[in-house]
Amino acid sequence: MSYFTNFTANPGSNVSNGTFQDFENDVTGNNSWVQVLSSMNYTTATGFLSGPASVTSFDAHxxxxxxxxxLTIISGYSATxxxxxxxxxxxGSNVYVNNxxxxxxxxxxxDLNFSFTSANSNPDILGVLLQxxxxxxxxxxxxxxxxxxxFTFGTSNGTVSAPTANIAVGNVPDVVIPAQITFTAPAGNTLTGYANVPTTVMPGAYVQSLNGS
Structure with a gap:
């Protein structure tokens, strides 16, 4: 008797390339989720009294x-x-596949811990959850x-393996806030301009506030 499900990365997927860059964090504070595993396929045990493993849980570490x-599970993620x-x-914390x-x-x-409501032996369901x-x-x-x-797996029967993703998280520099200077000038100034002669636009102006550097 043999029961196992082994996932491997397809050529061109994130994990098969060894590393991928997290460019989602920037100086504006915008942060997006990056998919850990991309395209995969699987093999299972075949033959008499053999088949895919029955999985009760998995842990992404x-x-x-x-x-x-x-780490999270992307709501709305879809794969064939x-x-x-x-x-x-x-x-909330509940996860659905095809509703x-x-x-x-x-x-x-x-650690992200996932627990099945009942043991799952369908590699398609497990595969899309890992993705x-x-x-x-x-x-x-x-x-x-x-x-x-x-990834590690809890099973009621058999074993499971999945790729490990190596992530090179890119540098995020300090947030630099450009200086914001507010000038206030006395009211009632009348400017007189002459050809080829610089004119002071705000005579008598002073700095009212300064933010940043």
Whole structure:
């Protein structure tokens, strides 16, 4: 008897390229989620008394936690597995695939934990859930660093393996606020201009406020 499900990255996917850059954080403070795993395929055990593993849970683990690193499940993520479009949606901590409740998730510290409502032996469902896991670093002022996301699985029967993603998180420079200077000039000034002679536009003006540097 043999039961297993092994996922591998397709050529050109994020994980098969070794690293990918998190460019989603910028000086404006905009942060977006980056998909951890991209296109994958799978193999399962075949033969008499063999088949895919029965999975009860999985854990996505961050190798480091800078204090602003997060994992989540993308609501609305969709991918085609075995010719069928599988769509993941969330409501709070509950997770649905094609509008059917399949489990729930939580994130704490360095781990995203997902638990199935009942043991799942459908590799298509597990595959799209793994693809829907996303990463973000919410800091707008930190040096570049390397992050790794690995997966482990709880099963009631068999074993599961999945790729590990290596993430090169790009440098985000300090936020620089341009100086904003407000001038106030006495009212009632009349300017007289002469050809080829510089004219002071705000005679008697003084700086009312200065923000930034």
């Amino acid at each position: 961050l190798s480091t936690q800078t204090g602003s690193d997060y 597995w075995d010719g069928v479009q599988e769509t993941v949606t969330t409501s 059917v409740l399949v489990g729930s998730f939580s994130f704490s510290g360095q 829907s896991v996303a990463y973000a670093d919410t800091s707008t002022n930190r040096p570049a660093f390397n992050e790794q996301v690995s």
